Amino acid sequence: MGNDEVQAKRHDLKTQRSHQVQAFRSQLHEPRTFDELHQFAAEDTTGFVTVDFDSWRQSPTELSELGFTYVPPLAQLDPPQKLDTEDWSAEHHHTRAVARTFLQSHSIRVKGRPRGDRDRESYWYGPSKFVEPDEVEEEALKIIRSFKSEAGTPCLVGFSIGYELNVLFVTYPRLRDEFSTIVDLQLVVRDLCCMDTYPSLRNTLIAFGLGCMKPRDPLRRLCAGNDAVRIALLLVNMLRLPTPPRPSMPTIENLGPEGKKREYSWRWNRAFRSRQFWNGGRPMPKELFPYTVMLMPRAEMGHKRLEFPFSAEGLSNYFKQYSPIASGISSQAKSIRYSKPRFGYLSFGSLESLDRFVEVVNKKVIEGRLWVVFSQYDPSIRPACSLEEHHRNIREDQMAQKEVKQEQRQEQRQNKQEVFDDAADEDIGGSIDTMFAS
Known part of the structure; x- marks a missing residue:
């Protein structure tokens, strides 16, 4: 063959x-719109189970962690009056405590399948159990059946639930028989917000007033148990909306203060707009002052370094015939040998002015001082005028x-x-x- x-x-x-x-998915009842979800929740008496799975790095068909969270039926649900950032953002520990009062959350971690805990957030909301790979399905069955009531099987809820369904169908077939209804909140949010694209969980949490629940460090990998709780809280907030108000999904333009903090890795003071003299280093940021040189005074005879003779303003005045736009001096060294500033910086408005200054001043003796000039220009930097x-x-x-x-x-x-x-x-x-x- x-x-x-x-x-x-x-x-x-x-x-x-x-x-x-x-075909398996089509056999289950699946509310796909906000109105269908509200109607189902109003009639539901079994509750919801939110899930999130983390795959093992060596095989996507096997899991390293499973997260389950049980949300009681809407009639029995008694969360705080407001699940939003106004009440919760003050203390994240308070958020966790409130979530534990009305949610049941469990995490299963598989032995021999490390998650990379050094770059992963910790699980906060409930018990976490380590099991052998061949015991995962049985342990998950115990957790899910502990959520089941006499009225029937709970509803399976996820955010972009396609991967979880594939795992249930291929790897853990006994789990799929425990649910008769599934809800993909990503599809519901997409319908509610009239979006052409599929929203991310982070942006959805912010849009529904749960910005404090989003991952704090974007560089750390997420925890399946915490994500299951995030999905559960998102479900609770959506179920408490009386009518479909169509909230706008956040973008970089309207993420609010937290989003702006992530958008810019630093912020420069408004006084930098007109600042010309820098006592402690070169003029910054480099994008505003790309054409900068470093100056070092030496003795006229020999290579002995001299103490820098000027302040930042004095250095600019000393070379004012070359029209520098900013100047600076190095910060004082902490060693005894170099206890005084020994470097100066001058910034120019163009590369031609910088080259002309280097050509005229470098290794020239001016008033008994030998000036050594080094160009700090970096072609990879993108210049900006403001x-x-x-x-x-x-x-x-x-x-x-x-x-x-x-x-x-x-x-x-x-x-x-x-x-x-x-x-x-x-x-x-x-x-x-x-x-x-x-």
């Missing part, structure tokens, strides 16, 4: 399994980086799905090879 025939058979099997997952332009350039660069990262994540998700399909069909493909070989 040729390789092309094997690949064709595996492709057919993948397509067949994909259709099976879709702080507004500089901030605009930063925003453009960040948006470009964001688009690149989104493309990379999309490619990673596609590769992950391909690996998932290959691993799920590996045994079947081997059976096909054996069958044709015989």
